[in-house]
Amino acid sequence: MPDTQEVYAAEDLFRGWLDEAHRSPGDPVRVRVGGELREFAPETEVRFTDPDHVEAFVDKVLAHVVASQSVYDDGTGLDLATVPVSVRARRGHRLAHYERHELPLRGVIAIPPREIGGSWSLRAAVVLHEIAHHLCSDDGHGREFRTTFLRLLEDLGMPVLADMLHTAYRVSGLDTGVDDEDRTLLRIGRLLRQAERSSNEAERDAFFAKAQALATRHQIALAVARATATDEERREDPTWETVLIGESGKRSLARYVRLVLEIARANDVRVAIYTTNTRVTLYGFPSDISIVKALYASLVTQMVTDADAHLRSGAHRADTRLVWNARRRRWEERPVHGSTARAAFYEAWADHVGERLFAARRETQAAVIEAESPSSSSTELALRAKEVEVVDYFAQMQAEHGVRGTWKGAASAGHAAPGSHHAGVRAAARARLGTERALE
Template sequence: MPDDTRSVYAAEDLLAGWLDEARRRPGSPLRITAGREVLELEPETEPRFTDPAHVQDYVDRVLAHLVATDSRYDDGSGLDLATVPVVVRPRRGDRQAHYERGELPLRGVMAIPPREIGGAWSLRAAVVLHEVAHHLAGVDGHGAAFRSTFLRLLEDVGMPVLAELLHTAYRLSGLDTGIDGEDRTLLRIGRLLRQAERTSNTAERDAFFAKAQTLATRHQIALAVARATAQTEEQRQDPAWETVLIGESGKRSLARYVRLALEIARANDVRVAIYTSNTRVTLYGFPSDIAVVKALYASLVTQMVADGDAHLRSGAHKSDTRQVWNARSRRWEDRPVHGSTARAAFYEAWADHVGDRLARARDEARAAAIAAEPPVDDRPTSTELAIRAKEVEVVDYFRTMQREHGIRGTWKGTASAGHAAPGSHEAGVRAAARARLGTERAISS
């Protein structure tokens, strides 16, 4: 048996044990020690099955969901493997589940041992989705391509916490060891963003959105506390700066894109300097915070533009009117506001509302972290002191860089368009409340 296969099976045994423990203690988070890291996770409920026919129904629904959400699993020739059916049949042996590719007609064949011959262990989603991942990966064995496909599949079917658990199990079993703590945080944020994109339920989308910012804030606090308790030469991070392209010169709505970037930066302890052309911004802060801002911005700006386009295509912006003097009829007339004005009002409201949501999630995460540490004689806790020290360090660094980079003046943006197009402003608020937050691919772009 190849080494990767042994390690993958060991990892999935770990995963099965964790899920069994979670099932025995519903409502209680799993506490898992992974090296220096301690994770507290509440996994989604893992589906269980009665027989291979029940598995067939589940597999059909999984593939239909992937197709409906456009979660393509390309085989390299343009064929989406999610569109290829999988037939589930009983297996005679009780020790293994098995997948193979059938050619005529093209289909996958999954063999699952029934309960009555000792196959109860296989009648669970973790095992069934392992076989579906073989179908979607289009490769043999359990190498990196298979593991990536399995992780992505768990995310796509609405199980990002199970994906995190499986990824942790891979690392503990000697796989994927090259990802450091901060990269893992970005991976988790990316999974939450990806899951927010997949759901059409506004409440679920808001929940995933808040979890992404909460995770980022907890990570920021942990690093701040670590810096505060370490010697100067041991500190892993110093503030830094990075310039990010907003758009090419002459492109419309650049000021509104900048406004969105500012809102995201404010929620993540990052200061911003803005080019007078609005084509670029320079982010000043700790590298891990800058990475979070870039990830959130890459996801959110795409959604803001898509929502704005949909608003204009719907014609709803025509309900906003302005009075124009008609020289021919010699009277004032109500005419729809220009599309550019409606778009500006929409973007402004969208960015402001998203900023509010981010700030609320950050404040709640900070309050929870501070409350978890009991105060001593009414003095600030070490967490409070670390957060404040971090904020001061970023402010001092930004002031120093303002002098070195010759940054002068204050960004004034553009005149508000909300009063000119109140209907579009309200539409922007509603759209931001259900904002889908991009894909994991945005993290690495």
């Protein structure tokens, strides 16, 4: 079949990298791709004892995919993730394979057991390959299969494994059908949608730091490419885009703007704010603006959801204020209004998540720079050149667009509702940035 040998070679390389990570847990895996040294901190790859253990894992994977509402359509409207899969022991020890049975419709994965020499196949990288066959209408190893495998890893909250597999495909000369920039935005989007779909705190492993780290690595690669491009080559130039925050009169617009500012700060984007707080204009490179918009769309949903839960719990009523009762002619202590508690919650949430996004960016940049050879400072110089280019462009646009003044935001509500302020910090911390659990 076309591409089969290349896919096997790429996945051998991929599994070799995972073996290196398995031997030295906690240490990054360093891979040289062309002239670039890449560093990966992969998620845990699950290992298995026998085919029964594999079947329990397969059931959990398919249940996770269905629960996340990520549909793998076979072209007729059937979601292949809803089709059951069983696992059986295979007699031969050299191969694992997938087969589809029609009556009744079901999938079967055949795995050689350990006692006949099948230990090589009792690992997630091999089993997920076979699950990708189940979720793909293409029987071979072509572009559709490879895209399905990458998407499956991303849907399971394993973006680094997806990045490593994507790299292995590219090293082996395989086109995945999605260019680097589009795939980066797809990965970020899937990470954020996972957070939005989670129904409880234990499952709401938001992966925001992983999304930010992925974005930062992508931004670094583009910055280095821009710095080394010749005048004749096509270069990405700064631009601007206006984004609607909310309709005039809607509450909390200033707090939403505050969240945009925190996200933009972590992604080399400058912001001009309408006096009504209904819109902002983002200035920067197109890829960075796309990342800011994707992060904001998800984070604002998370922030509102957390605030709603805080207010429903009634915990905000512990914050009180003194009110003069004219009829009784005395001061009385009363709970703060729900809108004040919400404002305090939003402020703290936006500030704390912003700090964590910026920390993820700073750590990722430091890791990339440290991985360079001591004689090279190309990344650091490229990032500085990019920053200067954005600053100069923003100054030019300020003059052309008549942008004046300094945004003052809204009066702080934290002092009026300290309990809600602290609750906002705790909720932002529970996003558990970059601490996703392995699927076991």
